[in-house]
Amino acid sequence: KLQALIFDVDGTLADTERDGHRVAFNRAFAEAGLDWDWSVERYGELLSVTGGKERIQRYLTTDHPNFEPPGDRREWIAALHKAKTAHYTQLIEASVVPLRPGVKRLLQAAREQGLRLAIATTTTPANVTALLQTALAPDSLDWFEVIAAGDIVPAKKPAPDIYHYALQAMQLDPQDCLAFEDSHAGLQSARQAALATVITVNGYTQAQDFTGASLVIDHLGEPDLPFKVLAGETGK
Numbered sequence: 001k002l003q004a005l006i007f008d009v010d011g012t013l014a015d016t017e018r019d020g021h022r023v024a025f026n027r028a029f030a031e032a033g034l035d036w037d038w039s040v041e042r043y044g045e046l047l048s049v050t051g052g053k054e055r056i057q058r059y060l061t062t063d064h065p066n067f068e069p070p071g072d073r074r075e076w077i078a079a080l081h082k083a084k085t086a087h088y089t090q091l092i093e094a095s096v097v098p099l100r101p102g103v104k105r106l107l108q109a110a111r112e113q114g115l116r117l118a119i120a121t122t123t124t125p126a127n128v129t130a131l132l133q134t135a136l137a138p139d140s141l142d143w144f145e146v147i148a149a150g151d152i153v154p155a156k157k158p159a160p161d162i163y164h165y166a167l168q169a170m171q172l173d174p175q176d177c178l179a180f181e182d183s184h185a186g187l188q189s190a191r192q193a194a195l196a197t198v199i200t201v202n203g204y205t206q207a208q209d210f211t212g213a214s215l216v217i218d219h220l221g222e223p224d225l226p227f228k229v230l231a232g233e234t235g236k
């Protein structure tokens with residue numbers, strides 16, 4: 001029996017990448033005096049690396065192989081990424097990114113039915129807090145029993161670790177849960193944790209391979225969808 005829904009954040013709850021994360025990275029680069037600028041298209045390629053620090057690291061290797069950051073490389077990337085997080089939370093708190101269609105309604109319907117809710121994301125915890133409080137409801141952090149985010153596990157998606165962490169924290173078996181994702185990497189992560197997964201695609205992910213998903217749809221805004229999800233019709 002379905003007991004819990006576990007949600008990815010970026011691309012699933014909201015289309016945060018293009019106008020949120022990407023812009024925040026570029027602002028942090030400019031602030032640090034770097035002339036790096038990630039276009040919408042280039043950022044789409046860079047999204048194949050999950051995790052912001054990991055993404056910067058990859059970009060350095062591929063696009064600026066001769067660039068030597070001052071001091072320790074890891075620390076320099078961490079500081080740059082910290083500035084990015086500050087810009088990102090500022091953008092989100094200014095409401096530049098709304099929730100995707102149907103997300104709020106599904107969460108509310110799930111709560112009314114007594115389903116348990118969790119989050120399993122690669123992004124930094126502060127980013128999740130900013131999005132939920134601004135775009136969902138001021139008290140919405142309390143809607144989620146577990147918010148598994150960022151560096152809480154060392155191996156980011158597509159590794160299953162973040163889903164394993166959430167399941168363990170809730171003491172739930174994967175067959176009693178349904179995951180919501182938007183990307184190939186997210187689907188790999190959830191499936192490797194044995195979770196049935198609903199995919200809502202977005203501009204960056206629509207051409208990806210979603211073999212193994214229970215359902216692939218454009219968004220959660222279809223009128224009957226929350227009912228079908230909660231009745232288990234989209235699950236296993």
Ligand code: XBP
Nearest residue numbers: 009010021050051052121122123124
């Ligand atoms: C999204 C990501 C994240 C964000 C950036 O993963 O890959 O890295 O782009 O977040 P998910 P940070 O869809 O699993 O949330 O810069 O905070 O890492």
Ligand code: MG
Nearest residue numbers: 008010011182
């Ligand atoms: Mg995602």
